[in-house]
Amino acid sequence: MKKKILIVDDKESIAKVVKFYLSDDFDFMWCPNPVEAIAWLNDGNMPDLIISDIRMPLMSGAEFLKFLKNNEFLKEIPVILLSSEDSTSERIKLLEQGASDYIVKPFNPLEIKVRVKKILG
Numbered sequence: 001m002k003k004k005i006l007i008v009d010d011k012e013s014i015a016k017v018v019k020f021y022l023s024d025d026f027d028f029m030w031c032p033n034p035v036e037a038i039a040w041l042n043d044g045n046m047p048d049l050i051i052s053d054i055r056m057p058l059m060s061g062a063e064f065l066k067f068l069k070n071n072e073f074l075k076e077i078p079v080i081l082l083s084s085e086d087s088t089s090e091r092i093k094l095l096e097q098g099a100s101d102y103i104v105k106p107f108n109p110l111e112i113k114v115r116v117k118k119i120l121g
Contacts, residue, residue, distance in 0.1 A: 006047035008037045021109040034064035054083040069098040
C-alpha cells in the first residue's frame with residue numbers, strides 16, 4: 001500500500017508537479033488551503049506526510065504547522081514547507097517549530113522526490 005501525501009497549496013499547479021514526479025510511489029490528496037486541510041484531517045484522514053505552502057489565504061502555512069504540532073493526533077506527521085521567500089530567519093524559526101524540511105520555490109521536482117523519500121523511507 002502506497003503512503004499518502006497531503007499537499008496544501010493555493011496553486012493547484014504545484015500539487016500537479018509534485019504528483020507527476022511522485023505518483024509512482026505515493027498517493028495524494030490536495031487541499032487549496034489549510035482550512036480545508038484541517039476539515040479533511042478532522043474527518044479522520046491521516047496522511048504520512050504533509051507538503052504545505054507558507055503563503056496562502058485564510059491561514060498561513062506557519063499557522064497550519066503550529067496547529068498540527070499542537071494537536072496530539074497530528075503532531076507526529078512530518079511537514080515539508082514550501083516558500084517563495086528564501087529567508088534564513090524564517091526557515092530556522094519554522095524548522096525549530098517542527099517542520100521536517102523547508103524548500104524554496106521554484107524548486108527542482110527531483111529534489112522534492114529525494115527529500116520526501118528520505119523522510120518517509
